[in-house]
Amino acid sequence: MRDALEGSQAIARAVGMCRPGVVAAYPITPQTHIVENISKLVADGALHCELVSVESEFSAASVVLGAAAAGSRAYTASSSQGILLMAEVVYDIAGMRLPVVMTCANRAVSAPINIWNDHQDSMAVRDSGWIQIHCTDNQQAVDTTIQAFRIAQDLDLPVMVCVDGFVLTHTLETLDMPDQETVDRYLPEPAFARRLDSANPLSMGTLVGPDYFTEIRHVQHRASCRALDVIAAADRDWQALTGRASGGLLTVDGDPDAKIGVLAMGSVVSTFREAMETLPGGKKAKLINLRTFRPFPAQALIDACAGLRHLVVVDRSLSPGLGGILATEVKAALADGPKMPKIHAVALGLGGRDVPMEAWTRLVALAKDAPEPFHILDLDPAKLDPADL
């Protein structure tokens, strides 16, 4: 059924259809509308779950941790400072192998305080052990949210569904909402083998010393790697049910034989897709949408980059002193491939700066004339003290 919905509203409905037992969240712009919409679903009796309106993101993460450990499907959503405030627990959820799903309404991180979209927040917890999947539009946000619960349950790993703040969360989009029956068919009943149960009293979150810590980290890494297959399978199965795929690990648009590629994540991918189609010379490069950032799909990326001479990697976050985080990882992954294209690292759209379609043309042009190993594409030198140039 096609509906014109705000992204947050659509995500809230999708969450509701997954029948979570416990939802806990603390409002933060731009995630707010998701929480508000879920609250309304609960208030209207459309969703029967324990909605825990916590006093902080730290507690939100803690509540869903406890709920998942007790065997309930658990969901939270946050953003930016909220993600960082819950960071300690974010790591803990992953380390304890709990199937939590969280929407990250991606936003810049202070200081300076900025409520608009980039990817700094999810990047800040990229090593926490969570699966991170980026959405290019709200249809994907809906579909990926539903898939996330299945992936989490299959692997006993938490999944972060990354949705660009405002650009997606606050944008009205016409999209297909699946019906409840389809979701019920797709999602298994929650079944957490280690659930807290006085009939089988296990201890979770134990102290692990040097004798075993290495092994537990290894096991966690292996589970995370296994997620590559599970993510792809979840998307295939969803496609079989609904006819819609969300992009598996990554997707490639444009001329498969192009020598230039542009790699990006999130809503800019939608912008660039349109630019490819509509701008003159737009088809000179192919567009790689890295949907799955964690686990990092290195082999899929190597395959997608076969034949490329230049690859422009678009970062929507910044590691000061290093440059592009995504670019660094892509470069590292391709180093294991047979022939590495020239990597051009750029950042753009930081703190909500608009990414217009024209950016695509400039990115493609970078393949010929990259000014430096890393630069910020939409930097305005006029706003800088010359000393900072």
Add this chain to the structure above:
Amino acid sequence: MTDSVHDLRARQPRFSGLEAGHRACQGCGEALGARLVTEAAGPDVILANATGCLEVFSTAWPQSAWRVPWIHSVFANAAAVASGVESALKAQGRRTKVIAQGGDGGTFDIGFQALSGMLERMHNVLYVCYDNEAYMNTGIQRSSSTPHAARTTTSPPGRERMGKRHLKKDLLSIIAAHHIPYAASASVAYPQDLRRKVRRAMEIEGPTFLLVHSPCPLGWGHDGSHTIAIARLAVQSGLFPLVELERGEVASVMPVRKAVPVADYLKGQGRFAHLFVEGDPRAREEREHLQALADYNIERYGLAGEGTDPYDTDGADTVRRGGSARI
């Protein structure tokens, strides 16, 4: 011999949620407190534990001393994890009671906000704080629960200081201000009283809170065999009053009919040794200060006792052949 003792252990006539083999120090008040709490609570509970000694000494993987389902996440979030567990149980229609527990660090300080949130949201959770009055797990640093003038590694006495400068946080009053159904203080020196309070809290649907005074031989500087004696003196001196609060109002107290001097409590502990240095006028002053605080408690809670309860700090745990005189 080992086998037969092992068999006897399996046939103990009361449930214990904390098994032997944990790594607590000799004479640990917190280990004792946790054992008593789980005994009274019974097997049908789920524990959410803050980081701290209790967590560390009980669960060195691959072993666990717990015989009840138990979860530890991080230092500050025991109350929030318990909230989540309780919410899940509610969603699933399970009736198991949830107990959150932590030390004074995880309760008075870093976990304070999560605790307040849990109480405000009226989760059906019993929160137990084992109060040993400093951050013991990291090596005896001051907490907001450390008594005034006590020595810790971050409040050492010296030329300019006489131990901790500030007062022990009156947590119970803050808890009471949440208007929850039941909050109480207890002491490992009075196990019958402690277990009664746990059972009371277990019966209540809603948030309850128990503050358990739990001496730390290492941190307080006393012999492990004196744990109970020291805890008893804290109560008998009035420095750690045992009270019960319902909806924020004092409902009952354990009377202290004949208060012992606070100095009797202090002098058995290394953390107050600097208060007994001959010829230091500050030592006397701080002792008097602590005595005044105890007197204040006695007056404030009416511990001197006009009630009819025949059991005071002397009678509360009398024994008779075959068990306690008071169950």
Add this chain to the structure above:
Amino acid sequence: MPVIMTEGAFARPGTSLDFKTGTWRSERPVHKHATAPCHKVCPAGEDQQAWLAKLQENHPAEAWARLVMMNPMPAVSGRVCPHPCESACNRGHYDEAIAIHGLERWLGDEAIRQNWAYPVEKGPMRPGHVAVVGAGPAGLSAAYHLRRRRYKVTLFDSQPEAGGLLRSAIPPTRLPRDVLDREIERILATGIDFRPRVALGRDVVLEELSRDFDAVFLGIGAGRSRHWDVDGAVPADLREGLGLLREWLAVGAVPTPNAVVIHGGGNTAVDLARVMKRAGVAEVHVITASGLPGPDTDPDDVLNVVPRELEQAMEEGVVFHPHRTIQRLIMRGSKVVGVEMVRLKKLPNAKGRKSRIAFEGTETVLHVDMVIPAIGEVVDPDGVEALLGTHDYFTADPWGRIADHERVFVGGDARDWTRDFPGGTVSAAIGDGRRAAEGIDAAFQRLTPRLESRPDIPFETLNLHYYESAPRLRLPVLPLDQRNDSAEIEGGPSAGDALAEAGRCLSCGNCLACDNCWTLCPDSAVIKTVETASDGSHYVFDYDYCKGCGLCAAECPCGFIGMIAEP
């Protein structure tokens, strides 16, 4: 087995048992089974704490059975014993001692009333036939304890009835005759062959007994008054105390001078003093070298008298002169008209042994017209001359064995006192009889008898926090104006009062089964047993996990738990 990493590192319940924290320990707790002070001082060897424990469990018959394992005559001893157990009772330091004698007599009376059976071993008699001479407390006790061990016993006495001194020298106001009769009757009914009216020396001689029996026990008492004079002076009309008391018990008459001095510090002196006071003697003085009970008097220097008897005697008007002796008799012709007393005290000499030192300048005079020595008796040598030689008493080891006489045993007043086993009381005689039975049993079985050896339990080692103050049982006492020559002066307790009083016992040195150790062990290293553990407590230490913190020992109310160094 290799350890396999679990998802998220979860652990299974109770697996910490794989970690034996017992290796941390430098000291270990042990059950001490200390000797409660009541038991330690009891001349009869009773373990009062043990039978009080049975009373605390509300099992009076079991309590009595435990009591008569040592002393077959609780109805008697509960009335006549000076109960050193109560003086030693740790509870006396806390509030007031347990009224042990009152509970003992209650149990004795209950056993008679309900006809509880003595715990005598069942089964065929064992080889060995013992002659017991003298049916006083020592002989009755020996006969009973031998019978309990299934030996054949023939009990001889010169009198028509058993009881010895109990019958001939203790007033019925202290020991009603029906109680005495019933208790003796019940003891004899356990299967003792009693032969009355057989006097040693007159009707039978020791050599004959030695020949006809496998062993002989002499419980013949001390039937001859000790020689008494003051610097060689003796009144012409001298009568000694025990003789007068016996005469009064037999015919109901005593001399009634205006004023009398009784010289001596035992029950005979006090009993006679009270009898004479009641018979109308205006002034009755007791002069004794010992002291009155009190905080300033050494326990071994106190009058060897039942304390409440002393109180009652004073109530009745008997005047005591403690720490004094008679230095001179003031005579008119051969008649006494007064005595000169001097103060003295038992003090250690250069060798550390105590001897009596008189203090010059403390002489005082009492004007009296009669002086009665009651300073004790010695063995009547009739029939035992060869064995006794020139001694006043027999010298024997704790089992009554006389050197060089393998199968002859002695006990009771006939035995000379030793430091560990003083005599002179009914209870001491009962204890002697029991140990002699043990000695005879050991001789028959060619074993070496052993004395019990358990540590003491000083008051300071109790943890009093766990007890509540409660007043001592008050037994009914006949008012002064109702006292006569026959009515028993002190009454017994009700069943309820007796059980409540037993509840006051602190259980010194022995397990109270209070659960404290089990409840307070932070390491779950104390295990409670449903059935009684092999050592009689309800708890065992699990040394696999005990870290040796010592909390159980510190918080054990009764000092049952001690810490010892690990080897």
